[in-house]
Amino acid sequence: MIKFCGHGLLLDIEGTTSAVAYVYDVMFPYARRELGAYLVKHGKDDALVPVLDQIARDAGAAGYAEWTAGDERPLDRVRDEVVRLMDGDIKATGLKQLQGVIWEDGFKSGELKAHVYPDVAPAIDQWRDTGRDVRIYSSGSIHAQRLFFAHSEAGDLTPHFSGHYDTTTGPKREAASYAAILQDWGLAPGEVLFLSDVVAELDAAAEAGLATALVVRPGNAPVEPGHGHAEIASFSEITLA
Numbered sequence: 001m002i003k004f005c006g007h008g009l010l011l012d013i014e015g016t017t018s019a020v021a022y023v024y025d026v027m028f029p030y031a032r033r034e035l036g037a038y039l040v041k042h043g044k045d046d047a048l049v050p051v052l053d054q055i056a057r058d059a060g061a062a063g064y065a066e067w068t069a070g071d072e073r074p075l076d077r078v079r080d081e082v083v084r085l086m087d088g089d090i091k092a093t094g095l096k097q098l099q100g101v102i103w104e105d106g107f108k109s110g111e112l113k114a115h116v117y118p119d120v121a122p123a124i125d126q127w128r129d130t131g132r133d134v135r136i137y138s139s140g141s142i143h144a145q146r147l148f149f150a151h152s153e154a155g156d157l158t159p160h161f162s163g164h165y166d167t168t169t170g171p172k173r174e175a176a177s178y179a180a181i182l183q184d185w186g187l188a189p190g191e192v193l194f195l196s197d198v199v200a201e202l203d204a205a206a207e208a209g210l211a212t213a214l215v216v217r218p219g220n221a222p223v224e225p226g227h228g229h230a231e232i233a234s235f236s237e238i239t240l241a
């Protein structure tokens, strides 16, 4: 049980609100399977230009045009780079944006339905009833986060969240990212509790002054003792003062 008397709750997704296995065994394979067909169908759409530019910038180029100059099949370069990033589970912004748009069809058709632990929606309902502000911070793009919670096993949870942050604010293992979130949110560090399954993320948040708790869910990676963060196995273990 932990007691929190601040105003904001910042939630990680994978391993915190939802099972790691759902992301790794269902969502990532879906994106990998659909990647080639998606690029053939949408690779030349104007809407994809910012995503392709981001993938090129992540690869160290100025933009997509420079990155693929002289390529006969520029989308092959994108596909190969995206496969490389997926193989390494690299949380690059461009990859995450592309996965988000690929998942859109899956969520809208019903093939994808996001897993959410049963304690999550009731706890958030209760927090919001007491005037708390609940936001998401995930490596998944903001677009993907909204699709995920709009099409979850617990129904449409998007009205629960007042804000979303992704890697466009910064990587989750850097204190500066949490400082930027606080600045955007307009809250002091001690006003926000961050929940995650990854100690390095909690360390970064704590360095920025946030309160933290490690969420221990079935299937999460084991954690070394002595990490110094409070631990919970369910959101119901958080009491608000």
Ligand SMILES: CSCCC(=O)C(=O)COP(=O)(O)O
Residues within 6 Å of the ligand: 012, 013, 014, 015, 023, 027, 091, 096, 099, 137, 138, 139, 140, 141, 144, 145, 148, 172
């Ligand atoms: C929007 S669900 C997909 C999450 C994702 O792509 C990912 O890499 C997991 O990131 P998290 O920060 O939630 O652990």
Ligand SMILES: [Mg+2]
Residues within 6 Å of the ligand: 012, 013, 014, 015, 016, 196, 197, 198
């Ligand atoms: Mg996580």
